[in-house]
Amino acid sequence: MIYSLLRPIFFHLDAEKAHHATLSALSCIPSGTPKAPDPMLSSTVAGICFPGPVGLAAGFDKDGKIAHKMHHFGFGFAELGTLTPLPQDGNPRPRLFRLAEDQAVINRMGFNNGGQQDAARRLATMPRAGRVIGINIGANKDAADRVADYVTGVHAMGRLGDYLTINISSPNTPGLRALQSKAALDELLSAITQARGDKAIPLFLKVAPDLEPADREDIAASVLDHKIDALIISNTTISRPPLQSSLGGEGGGLSGAPLHDLALERLRQFRALLGDQIPLIGAGGISNAQQAYARIRAGASLIQLYSAMVYEGPYLAARINAGLKKYLKRDGLTNITQAVGIDTRAA
Numbered sequence: 001m002i003y004s005l006l007r008p009i010f011f012h013l014d015a016e017k018a019h020h021a022t023l024s025a026l027s028c029i030p031s032g033t034p035k036a037p038d039p040m041l042s043s044t045v046a047g048i049c050f051p052g053p054v055g056l057a058a059g060f061d062k063d064g065k066i067a068h069k070m071h072h073f074g075f076g077f078a079e080l081g082t083l084t085p086l087p088q089d090g091n092p093r094p095r096l097f098r099l100a101e102d103q104a105v106i107n108r109m110g111f112n113n114g115g116q117q118d119a120a121r122r123l124a125t126m127p128r129a130g131r132v133i134g135i136n137i138g139a140n141k142d143a144a145d146r147v148a149d150y151v152t153g154v155h156a157m158g159r160l161g162d163y164l165t166i167n168i169s170s171p172n173t174p175g176l177r178a179l180q181s182k183a184a185l186d187e188l189l190s191a192i193t194q195a196r197g198d199k200a201i202p203l204f205l206k207v208a209p210d211l212e213p214a215d216r217e218d219i220a221a222s223v224l225d226h227k228i229d230a231l232i233i234s235n236t237t238i239s240r241p242p243l244q245s246s247l248g249g250e251g252g253g254l255s256g257a258p259l260h261d262l263a264l265e266r267l268r269q270f271r272a273l274l275g276d277q278i279p280l281i282g283a284g285g286i287s288n289a290q291q292a293y294a295r296i297r298a299g300a301s302l303i304q305l306y307s308a309m310v311y312e313g314p315y316l317a318a319r320i321n322a323g324l325k326k327y328l329k330r331d332g333l334t335n336i337t338q339a340v341g342i343d344t345r346a347a
């Protein structure tokens, strides 16, 4: 209700200014104490107890300023970043576009962030009780050795989050997504798992939706070989399904409603390759409980969202939680884990 009143004001602003205004507004909210986890919606994934299945996707809170407050809106976890070892400005503006007719966003931010040291200081004092905070790490644009940047990220951030996400799928750092190819990925994951050491923070890998069948098979083999703890499917797409908005030709990654079908298809394909050997996290175009439930039934243990929040407001997560509970009750299930992959089992 409040968001539908504020939305015209935010939409009047340039998209990036609106985003900063949103972060400023959220930073005024007290941290508060998360409610006890809901027995129907809480689950343990990759050894972590998630109070709810709906997460804030990376990119919204790059520097970790408000992640600990998102429980107020029903988020069960929040992923901050992408954080690079050194601070960087990202690409020139404008670099963030709302495609309202398509309920979509295009961004070519280019990992603008204040760097890992700055975020580490903030994380050290962030209230953590009852919260799950993931940290998404990447490489600086001008890094001479990208693998070394990820290793730096593991050392700098590995003790500060509940999990680390290795982001090799953003389209806005030239060449980054080449790390998804078999030899490069194996080299990267070897270096990262070695840097993490034994019994340390769970490692999640985030992939692009723009992957050919052979790429997906290679990634599936690599995540199993290197015992990666979860796979996030997916980042934004460089593809352009038919769009209504005149901004559809802007370069960068497309997210929101037009990504929905592609991201769901990729999740199903990875589930077919991996079964339940590794938890999957579904992201891409999720904007309501029905879509969230479908993603879970297709094999996602958790889901993440960002773009739909631009159109629906932050309480979208709470609405999805309420809808998920209705679907679980309708299907005679008592906990979200019972729904994970249920459609693949029935097939």
Ligand SMILES: Cc1cc2nc3c(=O)[nH]c(=O)nc-3n(C[C@H](O)[C@H](O)[C@H](O)COP(=O)(O)O)c2cc1C
Residues within 6 Å of the ligand: 057, 058, 059, 060, 062, 081, 082, 096, 105, 107, 109, 111, 136, 167, 170, 206, 234, 235, 236, 255, 256, 257, 259, 283, 284, 285, 286, 304, 305, 306, 307, 308
């Ligand atoms: C403005 C913007 C910035 C993003 N920045 C990042 C980022 O820094 N790191 C990352 O892994 N994903 C980033 N993403 C991708 C999201 O985390 C998510 O994977 C993608 O947008 C699909 O979900 P959605 O359709 O719900 O937005 C960004 C997305 C948007 C819209």
